[in-house]
Amino acid sequence: SKLAALFEHPLYNIPVPEVTEKDKLFIINPMEKFSLHSSGSDEWVSSSKAETLLLTGKTAYDTYPTWLKFYIGINRYELYPRQDPLLPMLLQDLATQRIISSVQKSGGTQLKLIMTFPNYGQALFKPMKQTRDQETPIDFFYFSDFERHNAEIAAFHLDRVLDFRRIPPVSGRLVNITKEIRDITTDKKLAKTFFISPAGNICFYGECSYYCSTEHALCGKPDRLEGSMAALLPDKTLAKRHSWRSPWRRSYHKSKKAEWELNPNYCAQVRETPPYDRGHRLLDLIDMTILDFLMGNMDRHHYETFEKFGNDTFLLHLDNGRGFGTHSRDELSILAPLQQCCNIKKSTYLRLQLLATQPYRLSDVLREALAADPLAPVLAEPHLQALDRRLGKVLVVVGHCLAR
Numbered sequence: 001s002k003l004a005a006l007f008e009h010p011l012y013n014i015p016v017p018e019v020t021e022k023d024k025l026f027i028i029n030p031m032e033k034f035s036l037h038s039s040g041s042d043e044w045v046s047s048s049k050a051e052t053l054l055l056t057g058k059t060a061y062d063t064y065p066t067w068l069k070f071y072i073g074i075n076r077y078e079l080y081p082r083q084d085p086l087l088p089m090l091l092q093d094l095a096t097q098r099i100i101s102s103v104q105k106s107g108g109t110q111l112k113l114i115m116t117f118p119n120y121g122q123a124l125f126k127p128m129k130q131t132r133d134q135e136t137p138i139d140f141f142y143f144s145d146f147e148r149h150n151a152e153i154a155a156f157h158l159d160r161v162l163d164f165r166r167i168p169p170v171s172g173r174l175v176n177i178t179k180e181i182r183d184i185t186t187d188k189k190l191a192k193t194f195f196i197s198p199a200g201n202i203c204f205y206g207e208c209s210y211y212c213s214t215e216h217a218l219c220g221k222p223d224r225l226e227g228s229m230a231a232l233l234p235d236k237t238l239a240k241r242h243s244w245r246s247p248w249r250r251s252y253h254k255s256k257k258a259e260w261e262l263n264p265n266y267c268a269q270v271r272e273t274p275p276y277d278r279g280h281r282l283l284d285l286i287d288m289t290i291l292d293f294l295m296g297n298m299d300r301h302h303y304e305t306f307e308k309f310g311n312d313t314f315l316l317h318l319d320n321g322r323g324f325g326t327h328s329r330d331e332l333s334i335l336a337p338l339q340q341c342c343n344i345k346k347s348t349y350l351r352l353q354l355l356a357t358q359p360y361r362l363s364d365v366l367r368e369a370l371a372a373d374p375l376a377p378v379l380a381e382p383h384l385q386a387l388d389r390r391l392g393k394v395l396v397v398v399g400h401c402l403a404r
Helices: 002-008 047-055 066-073 086-096 149-161 266-271 281-295 332-341 346-355 362-371 381-403
Strands: 101-104 113-116 122-127 170-176 202-204 224-231 241-245 302-306
Touching (some): 002 362, 086 170, 122 149, 122 170, 149 170, 149 362, 266 332, 281 332, 281 346, 281 381, 346 381
Antiparallel strands (some): 101 113, 113 122, 122 224, 170 224, 241 302
């Protein structure tokens, strides 16, 4: 398998700095067991049974659900490790765990739900709004594009193939609108928006600022609906996150341009502004830019970091639903930070060169990674081909920078 060979390559085994206690997001009490008291779940053992577990030589850690083990693994350098044995288990949970609650997530412009599992794990569900072969119309502004469930799934895998590991795990899932949303929701506003369409399908539209109306309702076939299930990050009360406005954010206006589009020396200005004036923040932002260019995401107005780690940590690449909207056009303006600053991490550059070679071709390894998803094929073939073409363009830009 090309994917397995890629992950065994020396460039994917560059050691991460040693993780000390202060580099971990959470410090846990090694004796504290995880038990479920009241969720009507048969998933987890009661405290008394957990005592027996500890006597049989298992540790308290063994009693933790996968989502909690995922949280405990988060550190200053990565959201999850390479070759993480938890990853397939977490993706499996997202795809198959029983859903015991579905409520609408507040904020944001489009409808999404928070779904809860019997083991207290939670996922962010984004419903299917476009078919795989629909392209974003050429006259649409980036800020009124649909959010695509398959873009969320593909972004997670692409981010991992690039060895960034900065997107929380996402799995596709076929959800039963009746049993897994309508019948179990405690969200009165959401509950009011269910109806049966003229074709006899069950539909709902929720409450939000874009596309939450009868005309843009989400309908099942007859009650089955595809969506993406993303592992939620730890609650902000437990792990505060800082939201940073991207210096290269777009104007979000129909006719105004942003400063970076008008000022060719914009990068010099950014380099003098904290936190881009020291450390690897600017290089991390350029990593994110490359990810966005490859998937055609123009909507990266903010990014987040875990507050605990200060400025010296990775960037979280959240909210990728506006990627993979078009395969026939490449939006070079997304690469502005790379073009204007002419900086890239050596490790990123070497991996991009590797992914442009036949044995590790980007489209091939991503196709293979996506084939394991419950909703495969996740991307239409032209989107995979576009990745190879765009990767070539990134390497051309870096080549121009090196020649300068």
